[in-house]
Amino acid sequence: MKTEERYDLGKLVTYKPNKRLPIYNWFRFKEAFSPNFVKLMLSQFDLHEGTWVLDPFCGVGTTLLASKERGVNAVGIDAHPVCSFVSKVKTRDYHLETLKESKRDVFSRRFEKLDLKGIDPLLRKAFSSYALEDVLFFKSEIGKIKDLVVRDFFVLALVVSAMRVSYAVKDGAVIRFFKKKHPPLRKVFRTTVKKFIRHLRKAEFKPCEIVVKQGDARRLDFLETESFDSVVTSPPYLNKLEYTRAFDVEEVLLKELIGIDSTKAYLGADRERGQGVFPKLDLPPIAKAYFSDMELCLREMYRVLREGGKAALVVGQGVFPDGIVESDVLTAKLAESVGFNAEKRIVVNKRVATRERTVKIGVALESILLLAK
Ligand SMILES: C[S@@+](CC[C@H](N)C(=O)[O-])C[C@H]1O[C@@H](n2cnc3c(N)ncnc32)[C@H](O)[C@@H]1O
Structure with missing residues (x-):
């Protein structure tokens, strides 16, 4: 897999640019990326009106809203009830x-x-x-x-x-x-x-179809095989798997106001899983469980993509007391094992990672993985 460094794109994979963007800024979600990142990928993949894009970890709907600006049809899935609700409300048509x-x-x-x-x-x-x-x-x-x-x-x-x-x-x-x-x-x-x-x-939207569902990216059986032209997404980051706890108040509020389905399906939650992935690597148990779940997600992405379809995944490396886990490289390996061709890793951010705030562990990278079926 080729690696390229493009730190000029670093900001695009963060929420920062969204703070000033109408609709994108309705709900603050630190883990979101920006519409300009999505639009860059839509252009790169030559997605035009009438084509279909999937975001199986849609968060607060950035991929969907950016696609709606371009007239590209989109399906978004998120396991968290608050995220899927926010995505729905942001992407609907209103009178x-x-x-x-x-x-x-x-x-x-x-x-x-x-x-x-x-x-x-x-x-x-x-x-x-x-x-x-x-x-x-x-x-x-x-x-x-x-x-x-x-x-x-x-x-x-x-x-x-x-x-x-x-x-x-x-x-x-x-x-x-x-x-x-x-x-x-x-x-x-x-x-x-x-x-x-x-x-x-x-807002300037073009006519298209946007579908949002609360669901689990490991099991997308309700989506047809080979029905998407592209995937643009960002899975939860390896050592930030529990950040959605930060939305407990919003979740209880939503439950009080309209009643919502609170079933959650976090990647890596079942620590018993995943002993078989990367058997030669000495990974923390949560990382093994995470990659075993990621493998299921990648399998589903591969299945629903058409032949020649492309995927862009924003992936952050994991920081653990004993060192950095190169989630981007490992995710690319898993992607290849399920049939993808891992075309390129574009490194867009690097951060010094520390333990107990002062002891340097290493440098954690954030990358865009470009995959092709
Ligand atoms: C990095 S965030 C995506 C942010 C999104 N790109 C945006 O701009 O808002 C990852 C998302 O994955 C969701 N998630 C975690 N486990 C999931 C699963 N098993 N299936 C679907 N979504 C899941 C989280 O709730 C979170 O919203």
């Missing part, structure tokens, strides 16, 4: 007049205090009682919306607004709680809804 009418309705009634009895303890920790009372009041207002697409739009805006006034602070996979003064939730919610509608009004 703006209906959203505006619903906005008038939702904000027209006078506040009514509802009983907080029976509310989830995590929500009590994460919010002031004023904020929670507002959440419950708006839950009942949003509940009156009959059109589920419109209802979900308001639910996402409410969750995002609630997080703005919440006591929760994310610290990697851990959530800490700090009480603080906050503006009234109804004010933040109204501003957020207005902003979301403004973003939609300015």
Whole structure:
């Protein structure tokens, strides 16, 4: 496999550029990549209107939204209920007049205090009682919306607004709680809804089909064999497998507001698995389980791609106390073992990795793997 260094592309595989991009910035997700990375890959793979792209780890829908800008059809799968919900809401087609009418309705009634009895303890920790009372009041207002697409739009805006006034602070996979003064939730919610509608009004999408499903990338039996022209994705990073714990408050909020399926299927979760992959390598058990799961995911990607189809995977190397695990190189090896031709590894970022904050372990790379069927 050829290796190329392109540190000029480093920023494109991070969330940073999305912070200022309408719709892309509706939900902050540090693990996301940017639409310009996706568009670069769509161009490189010559994907035009009418073709199909798959993102089996779609996160908050960057691949799907960028494809929608290009008129490329896309399917996105994510195991996390919050991610799949966010992806759905960001990529749907809306009738703006209906959203505006619903906005008038939702904000027209006078506040009514509802009983907080029976509310989830995590929500009590994460919010002031004023904020929670507002959440419950708006839950009942949003509940009156009959059109589920419109209802979900308001639910996402409410969750995002609630997080703005919440006591929760994310610290990697851990959530800490700090009480603080906050503006009234109804004010933040109204501003957020207005902003979301403004973003939609300015968006330039081309007609195409976008499908989002909560599911497991290891088992894509609902997708037809050889039905995609390309895969553009980024699997969870080896030593950041539990980062989705950081969305526990959003998840409980969503459960409270609309009820969601919380089944999760994290790669590497079953540590007993994977003793057979890379038998000669002395990998930590979680890494073995992870690669054994990755093999299943790659098999599925290979199956659903058409002959000649291409895949781009953004992969970060794993940092462990005993050293760096070269996940990009190992993923490429697995890809070849299931039939792919690993055409190129483009190294886009390198970071010094330390143990106990000071002891240098090595340099961890982040790469784009280009694969072909
Ligand atoms: C690196 S993030 C992808 C971010 C995405 N590229 C974006 O721009 O938002 C990896 C995603 O994989 C999801 N995931 C983890 N295990 C999964 C599985 N077994 N099947 C599908 N998705 C999974 C996580 O929930 C996470 O959203």
